[in-house]
Amino acid sequence: MTAATLLPYDEVLERFDPVLGLEVHVELNTRTKMFCGCVNEFGGEPNTHVCPTCLGLPGALPVVNGKAVESAIRIGLALNCTIAEWCRFARKNYFYPDMPKNFQTSQYDEPIAYDGYLDVMLDDGEVFRVGIERAHMEEDTGKSVHVGGATGRIHGAEHSLLDYNRAGVPLIEIVTKPIEGAGARAPEVARAYVTALRELMLALGVSDVRMDQGSMRCDANVSLRPKGQQEFGTRTETKNVNSLRSVERAVRYEMQRQAAVLAGGGTVVQETRHFQEADGTTSPGRPKETSEDYRYFPEPDLVPVAPSREWVEELRKTLPEPPWKRRKRIQEEWQLTDEELRDLFNTGAVDLVAATVDAGAPVDEARSWWVQFLTQQANARGVELADLAITPKQVARVIELIAEGKLTNKLGRQVVEAVLDGEGEPDEVIEARGLKVVSDDAELSRIVDEALAAQPDVVEKIRGGKVQAAGAIVGAVMKATRGQADAKRVRELVLERCK
Amino acid sequence: MSTISRDEVAHLAKLARLAVTEEELDLFAGQLDVILDAVAKVSEVATDDVPPTSHAVPLTNVFREDEVRPGLTQDEALSGAPAAEDGRFRVPRILGEEQ
Numbered sequence: 353m354t355a356a357t358l359l360p361y362d363e364v365l366e367r368f369d370p371v372l373g374l375e376v377h378v379e380l381n382t383r384t385k386m387f388c389g390c391v392n393e394f395g396g397e398p399n400t401h402v403c404p405t406c407l408g409l410p411g412a413l414p415v416v417n418g419k420a421v422e423s424a425i426r427i428g429l430a431l432n433c434t435i436a437e438w439c440r441f442a443r444k445n446y447f448y449p450d451m452p453k454n455f456q457t458s459q460y461d462e463p464i465a466y467d468g469y470l471d472v473m474l475d476d477g478e479v480f481r482v483g484i485e486r487a488h489m490e491e492d493t494g495k496s497v498h499v500g501g502a503t504g505r506i507h508g509a510e511h512s513l514l515d516y517n518r519a520g521v522p523l524i525e526i527v528t529k530p531i532e533g534a535g536a537r538a539p540e541v542a543r544a545y546v547t548a549l550r551e552l553m554l555a556l557g558v559s560d561v562r563m564d565q566g567s568m569r570c571d572a573n574v575s576l577r578p579k580g581q582q583e584f585g586t587r588t589e590t591k592n593v594n595s596l597r598s599v600e601r602a603v604r605y606e607m608q609r610q611a612a613v614l615a616g617g618g619t620v621v622q623e624t625r626h627f628q629e630a631d632g633t634t635s636p637g638r639p640k641e642t643s644e645d646y647r648y649f650p651e652p653d654l655v656p657v658a659p660s661r662e663w664v665e666e667l668r669k670t671l672p673e674p675p676w677k678r679r680k681r682i683q684e685e686w687q688l689t690d691e692e693l694r695d696l697f698n699t700g701a702v703d704l705v706a707a708t709v710d711a712g713a714p715v716d717e718a719r720s721w722w723v724q725f726l727t728q729q730a731n732a733r734g735v736e737l738a739d740l741a742i743t744p745k746q747v748a749r750v751i752e753l754i755a756e757g758k759l760t761n762k763l764g765r766q767v768v769e770a771v772l773d774g775e776g777e778p779d780e781v782i783e784a785r786g787l788k789v790v791s792d793d794a795e796l797s798r799i800v801d802e803a804l805a806a807q808p809d810v811v812e813k814i815r816g817g818k819v820q821a822a823g824a825i826v827g828a829v830m831k832a833t834r835g836q837a838d839a840k841r842v843r844e845l846v847l848e849r850c851k
Numbered sequence: 852m853s854t855i856s857r858d859e860v861a862h863l864a865k866l867a868r869l870a871v872t873e874e875e876l877d878l879f880a881g882q883l884d885v886i887l888d889a890v891a892k893v894s895e896v897a898t899d900d901v902p903p904t905s906h907a908v909p910l911t912n913v914f915r916e917d918e919v920r921p922g923l924t925q926d927e928a929l930s931g932a933p934a935a936e937d938g939r940f941r942v943p944r945i946l947g948e949e950q
Contacts, residue, residue: 382917389920398938399929403922409931418914440905447868449942497939513939516928645866650905658911 356633358608359615361536364576367615370538370607371584372531373573374482374599376549378524378559379492379566380423385520386491387414387457387654392522394565398515406520408453413653416441420522421464423558424489425659426667427524428465430552430674431484438658439464441489441651449514450493458525460648463488464657472548473676474540477690482545483529492521530584538607543600546570547697548675550596554703555672562736563594570599574606576614585610586620590634592627601632609634682706686715699727700737707744713751721747725765729772742771749778760838763787790837793845796829799837800845803828814850822846855883 364370385392388405404412428435442460468484495518500510526549534541550568553559561568575587588610593602610620625634673681682702683693696702701722708718722737726747730737750767753759759767759782770781782788790796803825804811813821822843829842857876860883864871871879897903925938934941 384915384917384919388922389915389918390922391919397925399923399925399940401922402928403920407923407928415913415915417917419917421914438911445866447866449940452940497937498944499936500944509944511944512942513936514942515939647866652905655906655908655910655913 356609357612357616358605359611361604361608363615364607364611365536367579368576368585368607368611369532369579369581370534370603371575371577371587372528372534372538372542372603373587374528374531374542374545375571375573375589376526376546377492377569377571378427378526378549378553378561379568380420380522380524381557381559381567382417382419382423382522384417386417386420386489386522387520388412390520393517394560394562394567396517399517401517402519406452407516408451414457414651416654416657417522420489421657421659422667423522423556424464424487424524425664426556426670427526427553427558428468428487429664429668430556430671431465431468431470431487431526433465433468433484433487435659435664436462436464436466436657437661438462438656440656441654442648443651444490445647446645449512450496451519452494452514452516456491456493457651457654458490458648459488464659470545470548470552471674471676472541472544473679474537474544475690475694479676480534480537480541480544482531482541485527485529487524487526490523490525492518492523494519539600539604542572542603543596546599547596551675551678551697552672555675555678563596566594569594572599572602572606574603574610575620576607576610578614585614586622588620588623588625588634590625590627591637592629594627594629598627598629598632602627602634605632605634686719688719692719695723699723701727704738704744704747708748708751711745711748713748714755717751717755718744718747721751721768725768729769733772740772741774742768746771746778753778753782757838758782758789759787760789760835762835763789766835788836790833793841796833796837796842797845799829799832800825800842800849803832804846804849811850814847819847822850855880855887 380392382392384390385406388403390401390403390406393401405414425435439459439462441457442462443455444458444460445455447454463486465487466485468487470482470484471479472482473479494514494516497513497515498509499513528545531538531541531545550561550563553561553568559567563569570593572590572593573587574590575585577583577585588606590602590606593599606625613620621636624637626637627634672678679693679697682688682696688696696705696719699722701719704722705715705718708722709715726740726742727737730740733740747768750759750764753767754761754764766785766787767778767781770785771778775781775784790799806828807824810821810824825846826839826842829846830837830839857880860876860880861871929935929938929940932940
């Protein structure tokens with residue numbers, strides 16, 4: 353495949369104005385599927401979370417999961433939407449084996465929530481309002497494996513294998529209104545929006561929103577229009593955008609690719625494109641059927657959903673603080689710079705830090721442990737920060753022990769690693785490994801004296817004014833104490849003796 | 852009176868993955884016209900105060916508790932499938948027909 357021609361980003365902006373539309377799918381974390389009692393769980397042996405309903409077997413009838421409707425309403429309210437007084441499900445008909453029924457149960461012209469907005473905070477603290485067109489309920493599809501062909505992709509495959517464990521998992525599709533006026537910041541706005549949406553879902557507790565596992569997926573519609581023109585240009589829809597960073601990259605790439613097409617006198621083809629994580633490009637995907645071709649009609653097997661206003665108001669009381677307000681509050685309360693705030697949210701550490709602070713640790717220490725050392729550990733171990741085998745309470749305990757001088761920072765890291773390896777509570781690790789700071793000055797002085805006696809030449813250097821030579825002695829003492837001495841105190845003792 | 856064209860029948864047949872002959876296009880176009888005309892009769896009596904309905908029973912909010920119920924085993928799930936492989940349903944290749 354030949355790489356597309358791209359227009360330099362500055363030139364794109366000189367000539368064109370980008371318009372975005374983002375469609376985000378969020379899998380709900382209900383215990384069961386949308387229309388049947390099958391377990392809603394990621395993975396599992398193929399076709400073991402299935403029943404006659406989600407396999408579309410003759411005679412099986414769907415029944416709506418009430419908890420999923422509740423989550424949909426809460427999401428709608430959190431997005432400042434109007435909640436429909438009455439709405440229905442609809443059949444979206446298509447021939448593609450990812451749904452064994454040959455249709456997907458979705459909502460068409462009667463979404464449960466519509467006409468809202470989400471305020472998102474950009475990197476410099478500016479708040480940008482993204483309009484929400486609608487949020488509707490539907491079900492997820494099964495997963496295909498394509499066999500044969502060179503690449504394992506759908507093109508050239510001999511046949512496909514289907515696992516319907518995911519078919520019927522409750523899904524909420526959130527569609528923005530056209531996002532205009534973002535200009536150069538369009539890619540950043542796209543990322544900030546998806547980030548804010550992710551934070552909101554976490555705060556609502558309605559989804560795991562793991563982009564890596566597909567429980568949150570983003571399709572990015574991008575179009576360009578010549579500057580000054582009102583009418584929208586032809587758009588492309590980029591799928592397979594599986595990380596927050598990819599959202600930004602995909603939008604930027606499409607802006608540059610489309611601009612090059614338009615600048616060269618060509619026309620943009622309205623199509624679905626695939627984002628390639630490896631090189632950050634997009635490539636044409638399968639031709640899309642038009643909305644009419646889906647032959648939507650009201651689902652005759654399900655009765656309408658008519659949420660009472662009392663129920664809606666009850667649910668409104670359960671809403672969390674909006675993401676950008678929470679960011680502002682945390683920045684003020686914890687006195688963070690913009691950069692510190694960004695790291696805190698980008699590493700996904702904010703709730704863990706808050707819990708560590710609640711467990712008694714000072715903010716700066718708690719933040720430093722989670723954003724730096726523990727984030728490194730999570731990366732090295734290939735898990736999400738929140739899935740590390742350590743609790744905020746345990747981290748707070750290690751911080752406390754360091755503050756009391758019972759552990760050095762270095763020992764603290766050893767203790768934390770041991771906790772992550774499953775060696776028990778911090779205090780148990782310290783006991784079992786015999787880790788403690790040699791804080792007894794008499795004991796430490798004896799070890800320092802031994803080290804000095806062993807290296808008289810170094811002592812001469814220090815006495816001669818070469819203070820940096822003290823490092824050799826400090827190193828020897830730290831080795832003798834297996835790292836359990838406070839290096840700063842050791843240095844003091846060394847220098848005192850070499851006066 | 853609705854008139855459905857041969858092209859529209861051909862398009863519908865393609866969406867429904869039905870092989871329809873040239874003669875059948877004319878036959879079905881005529882038959883579909885009769886059906887659409889019959890349905891159109893309903894619109895004549897439906898006024899603004901008669902809301903469209905999608906369900907015979909006037910019920911709303913029929914919900915299920917979010918409780919797991921046992922489903923099928925993998926063997927049971929695949930027992931009706933014409934072909935299976937690696938615990939999955941095996942289907943003919945998906946793309947290719949459009950190109």
